[in-house]
Amino acid sequence: MxxxxxxxxxxxxxxxxxxxxxxxxxxNTHSLALADAIGFVLAEDIRSPINVPPFANSAMDGYAVRIADLEQSLTLPVAGKSFAGIPFEGEWQPQTTVRIMTGAKIPEGCDAVIMQELTTETDAGITFELSLADVKPQANIRPIGDDVSQGQTVLAKGHRLTPRDIPLIASLGINDISVVDxxxxxxxxxxxxxxxxxxxxxxxxxxxxxxxxxxxxxxxxxxxxxxxxxxxxxxxxxxxxxxxxxxxxxxxxxxxxxxxxxxxxxxxxxxxxxxxxxxxxxxxxxxxxxxxxxxxxxxxxxxxxxxxxxxxxxxxxxxxxxxxAGHTKWEAPKSIPAKATSTFKKHPGRTDYQRGIYSINEQGQFEVSTTGNQGSGAFSSMSIANCFVVLERERGRVDAGETVNIELFNASLY
CATH class of the missing domain: 3.40.980.10 (MoaB/Mog-like domain)
Incomplete structure (x- = not known):
């Protein structure tokens, strides 16, 4: 050229x-209901007004125990139940266990939950099929604030809300948020x-x-x-x-x-x-x-x-x-080196964004081939591509086996 x-x-x-x-x-900013906020950019930090979870709860279905009780006997009668939304109430008598379900509130005094697969129900109560040494303090207990602590910044100003963010904010009990127009x-x-x-x-x-x-x-x-x-x-x-x-x-x-x-x-x-x-x-x-x-x-x-x-x-x-849009957390697509498995025609003078199809070989290396026709009116080759092969301004023809830089399509093209 x-x-x-x-x-x-x-x-x-x-x-x-x-x-x-x-x-x-x-x-300009405005307040918006969380249900309508997908795709908007946050105008303020989202800080949690509560701990999540707000109470210690069980990580699995099983039995709440006091380790000191197990030191006396590995068979304990059931004192009651703690279900999600229906916690155990009343006095928890010594030398007993409480049936507990995943997400249920931990009874006061409990210092471990034993999964139900390690238990057997008998006439005398629940027999725990394990050694005392296997019961670790706080086993299978999710503490208060295990996921999010009160006052913690969970999403920063300038973040654009995704489908993954909406349930996170909902878990904090926040209904209205401030967003950028x-x-x-x-x-x-x-x-x-x-x-x-x-x-x-x-x-x-x-x-x-x-x-x-x-x-x-x-x-x-x-x-x-x-x-x-x-x-x-x-x-x-x-x-x-x-x-x-x-x-x-x-x-x-x-x-x-x-x-x-x-x-x-x-x-x-x-x-x-x-x-x-x-x-x-x-x-x-x-x-x-x-x-x-x-x-x-x-x-x-x-x-x-x-x-x-x-x-x-x-x-x-x-x-x-x-x-x-105030989307300060936006990032440009990352450039990744890849081995060309086909020829890429090019003349020096302009940075060339060619359509490519990348894959990862058995060695874990990126490889890329051309989609074929690279004409600016050939949109079918854009439709089958999954990346751009970015050839430097002064670079010429690329032969198979050479290394090129590729940019994987971000979410806007999927």
């Missing part, structure tokens, strides 16, 4: 640094060649697939999606939609119209309404990616090719929206 072909292209790392430096997190992201596709789904294609037309992928990713990134549809290649109409989107959203995302064709008007409109931070990156696919600011919102212009649009959403827009 002629070195001049990449002159003026901004490195991906520089573009991301510039983009993030210009974005400020949303400051989800950023609003308005998006639309541009191009006279685009056709909505459900309508027949005419000569030279294609279906608008990008909007469907963009909407899903916006929501997966923890933002509110505002779909403005397909906008024709008309400067007046585009300007009108930009103004509308700028009033309604924190971020405006377009698909298509950021190249250098005669019908690509986006750049001119941005120059008129706002300012452009950068245009054209040293990335493949996705070179014609744009970032800028409108009067009231940020702007991201995605390429029109389907793979390019999804890749730039994933690599560049995702960390931007994470910062905007």
């Amino acid at each position: 002629d070195c001049c072909a990449t002159q003026g292209l901004i490195p991906v790392e520089t573009a991301l640094e510039t983009l993030l430096s210009q974005v400020s997190p949303v400051s 989800k950023p609003k992201v308005a998006f639309f596709s541009t191009g006279d060649e685009l056709k909505p789904l459900g309508q027949p294609l005419e000569d030279g037309q294609i279906y608008d697939s990008n909007r469907y992928g963009i909407k899903v990713l916006i929501e997966r990134f923890g933002c509110e999606a505002v779909d403005l549809g397909i906008i024709p290649d008309c400067p007046e109409t585009l300007k009108e939609v930009f103004l509308k989107a700028d009033k309604e959203a924190d971020v405006v995302i377009t698909s298509g119209g950021v190249s250098v064709g005669e019908a690509d008007y986006t750049k001119d409109i941005l120059d008129e309404l706002g300012q452009i931070g950068f245009w054209k990156l040293a990335i493949k696919p996705g070179k014609p990616f744009a970032f800028g600011q409108l009067p009231n919102s940020y702007f991201c212009g995605l390429p029109g090719n389907p793979v390019s649009a999804m890749l730039t959403m994933y690599v560049l827009v995702q960390p931007m929206l994470a910062k905007l």
Whole structure:
């Protein structure tokens, strides 16, 4: 490749640094019922108001004992029962045992629970089929605060709530939490060649697939999606939609119209309404990616090719929206070395994100092969991939057996 072909292209790392430096997190917060909080970012630390568990309880079904009683006899009559939610009540007489179930409150004075599989029921009571030396103090007893102690910070401000977090917060008895408002992201596709789904294609037309992928990713990134549809290649109409989107959203995302064709008007409109931070990156696919600011919102212009649009959403827009949403615990996908098991074609000049399929061999090493067609319009290869093979900007062709870096898809692509 002629070195001049990449002159003026901004490195991906520089573009991301510039983009993030210009974005400020949303400051508005509100209280939300826990049942509705999935995907929101915490505006405050979650501190436990109670101990969990709030009382010592049994880790299994069995019998509560006092070890001192077992020193006298390994057969003890049953004094009563302690079930989950129905604790043993009354005076626990010496030289007796209490039948206890998993999660039930430990009777006062108990210093061990013996699992029922080590017992035999006899006419004289319960015989414990073990030696006294096998009974350890506090065996099978979960103490107060064993999971969470009162006052403990269980989730920090800036954490985005997952399905694993909701039951944790519920176990603390917390019903309402303070969260950051989800950023609003308005998006639309541009191009006279685009056709909505459900309508027949005419000569030279294609279906608008990008909007469907963009909407899903916006929501997966923890933002509110505002779909403005397909906008024709008309400067007046585009300007009108930009103004509308700028009033309604924190971020405006377009698909298509950021190249250098005669019908690509986006750049001119941005120059008129706002300012452009950068245009054209040293990335493949996705070179014609744009970032800028409108009067009231940020702007991201995605390429029109389907793979390019999804890749730039994933690599560049995702960390931007994470910062905007106050998601301070967000982490970029980790880079993992892997052995190439197929050839990866590449020319120096741009960082290349190729679609790959990774596996782990018998030696526990990562291996990766190409999905095949790496064209920016070949979305089928994106659908079967499970990672990106990230080939450095100045690297050329990769042969089988060489080491490459891969990034496993994070949850937003699954």
